[in-house]
Amino acid sequence: MLGRLHVLTDARPGRDAVAVARAALAAGAPLFQVRVEDGVHDRDFLDFAAEVRALCRVYGATCLINDRVDIALAVQADGVHLGAFDLPVSVARRLLGSSAIIGATSRDAAGARAALVDGADYVGVGPCYHTSTKDGLPDPIGPAGLELAAHVGLPAIAIGGVTLERVPELLEAGAYGVAVVGAVNSADDPGVATKALLKALS
Ligand SMILES: Cc1ncc(COP(=O)(O)OP(=O)(O)O)c(N)n1
Ligand SMILES: Cc1nc(C(=O)O)sc1CCOP(=O)(O)O
Ligand SMILES: [Mg+2]
Numbered sequence: 001m002l003g004r005l006h007v008l009t010d011a012r013p014g015r016d017a018v019a020v021a022r023a024a025l026a027a028g029a030p031l032f033q034v035r036v037e038d039g040v041h042d043r044d045f046l047d048f049a050a051e052v053r054a055l056c057r058v059y060g061a062t063c064l065i066n067d068r069v070d071i072a073l074a075v076q077a078d079g080v081h082l083g084a085f086d087l088p089v090s091v092a093r094r095l096l097g098s099s100a101i102i103g104a105t106s107r108d109a110a111g112a113r114a115a116l117v118d119g120a121d122y123v124g125v126g127p128c129y130h131t132s133t134k135d136g137l138p139d140p141i142g143p144a145g146l147e148l149a150a151h152v153g154l155p156a157i158a159i160g161g162v163t164l165e166r167v168p169e170l171l172e173a174g175a176y177g178v179a180v181v182g183a184v185n186s187a188d189d190p191g192v193a194t195k196a197l198l199k200a201l202s
Contacts, residue, residue, distance in 0.1 A: 002101065002122055003030030003062055004177030004201045006157055007194070009052060010133070010185035011036045020190045021052050025059035027191035028198055032056055033081050033179065035066035042071075050075045062101065069095050079103070081124060089118035103157070107138060112149040112156070124179055125149045127160025128170065133181045134160075143173035150174030164193070167200040177201060 007029045009017045021032060034049045049065055053075040056063035064079045065072040069092045072080045079101030080092055087095075089104050096102065104115035106123040115123045125146050127137045140160065141149075150156035155176035162170065162178045170178060178201065187193035 002155055002176070005029055005194070005197050006031045006033055006064075006124075006159075006177060006179035007184050008033045008035045008066070008179060008181045009048075010181050011040070011048065015185065017048070017185070018051055018055070020185050021055055023189075023191040024184050024194040025055055025061055027194035029059075029061060029184075029194050031062040031064065033064045033066055034071075034077070035081075035181075046071055046074055049077065053077055064101060064103065072096065072100075079121070081105070082120075089115065089120045093119050106149050106156075107141065108145065109148040109152055112152040112154060116152055116154050120154060122155040122157055122176070123149060123152075124159050125156045125175075126158060126179075128158045129161025129166065131161040131182070143169045146170060146175060147173040150176070164196050164200055167197065171201070 007024050011017045034052045036045050049071050053063045063077045064081050065077045066081050067086045081103040083105040092102050101121050103122045103124050104120040106112040106125050112123045127140050129140045157177045157179045158170040158175040159179040162180050163183050184190050184193050
């Protein structure tokens with residue numbers, strides 16, 4: 001079953017993303033998405049992904065790779081998350097096979113319907129709120145925008161500015177789950193933050 005809490009790695013310089021991953025996984029995070037900053041060398045992405053993938057195995061969690069089908073194959077991840085500028089879902093499916101988990105970013109209902117037709121397993125819908133984690137995003141769609149994309153037949157994972165306090169309104173709008181960077185990676189205690197998010201999602 002697809003996890004309801006997707007924790008994305010925060011590999012910005014100066015952060016110990018692996019320590020955060022270990023704490024979140026130990027606290028029960030069911031799914032990690034390995035995401036690195038633009039410009040990271042392939043070799044470094046590969047090594048980091050292999051480390052997180054190995055940790056996910058220890059804790060029985062799902063491991064997805066952001067953007068990169070080749071790295072997912074190389075570390076035997078469970079799947080990938082793909083956006084508008086990444087490989088199409090259909091190509092990733094051909095390369096990864098039917099059992100791979102493939103997520104697609106959707107910004108509206110039309111995008112979510114396209115992801116469904118393309119064979120995605122879930123849609124990452126956002127930005128739901130303002131986020132300081134990523135630049136260049138369109139205006140936030142809010143719970144109302146999420147609601148439109150969450151009812152096309154694929155599990156919707158709300159992303160962008162998701163906090164513990166916002167989880168109830170996102171679930172109310174039809175989210176299957178949430179994806180977070182800051183809410184876990186910038187928390188004083190990533191394990192405690194993970195547990196609180198899981199409780200809110202249950
Ligand atoms: C769950 C989830 N939803 C959306 C995204 C964003 O993906 P994308 O649009 O490809 O942007 P980058 O993350 O690659 O910068 C995501 N990663 N995860
Ligand atoms: C990686 C990413 N993609 C988004 C999108 O809307 O496509 S928002 C986002 C960053 C999410 O970080 P935080 O939980 O700290 O707001
Ligand atoms: Mg992408």
